[in-house]
Structure formats: structure tokens, C-alpha cells
Amino acid sequence: MARITYRGYSINLRFIKSNDIWQLELEKGNYIKTLAVAREKTIFSIEQLALEEIDKLTEEEIKQP
Numbered sequence: 001m002a003r004i005t006y007r008g009y010s011i012n013l014r015f016i017k018s019n020d021i022w023q024l025e026l027e028k029g030n031y032i033k034t035l036a037v038a039r040e041k042t043i044f045s046i047e048q049l050a051l052e053e054i055d056k057l058t059e060e061e062i063k064q065p
Contacts, residue, residue: 009054013037013046024050026057033057 004011012025022037024046033053037046 006051006054007058009057011047011050011054013050015039022046026050026054028057 008028010025010027012027014023014025015021016023019036020039022039022041024035024037026033026035035049035053037049041049
């Protein structure tokens with residue numbers, strides 16, 4: 001399985017059959033942010049969502065003392 005990373009965050013996407021949704025996980029160290037994504041979304045749109053969320057998280061990290 002390929003591991004995708006961006007700005008130090010690992011990006012995982014798994015299908016949750018019981019809920020019929022995709023679960024997007026953004027992980028860095030002990031921190032994990034999980035987002036539910038509709039099944040109808042394309043892989044490209046999910047990738048863009050992941051990158052945008054990581055950009056936001058990175059900006060928050062920079063603002064913290």
C-alpha cells in the first residue's frame with residue numbers, strides 16, 4: 001500500500017461499508033483528523049479536500065507559539 005504524505009501529514013482514505021461513506025484521515029504524529037466524505041465524490045475532489053485541510057492545519061501550527 002502506498003503511503004501519501006503532504007507537509008508532514010499522512011493521508012489515508014478508507015471505505016466504511018456500514019455507513020456507505022469514505023473516511024479521510026490526516027495524520028501527523030499522535031494527531032489524527034478524520035473527515036467523512038460522500039461516496040459520490042471523486043478521488044480528485046477528495047485529494048483537493050485533503051490538501052486544503054492540511055494547508056489549514058499547517059497555518060494553525062505556524063500561528064501557535
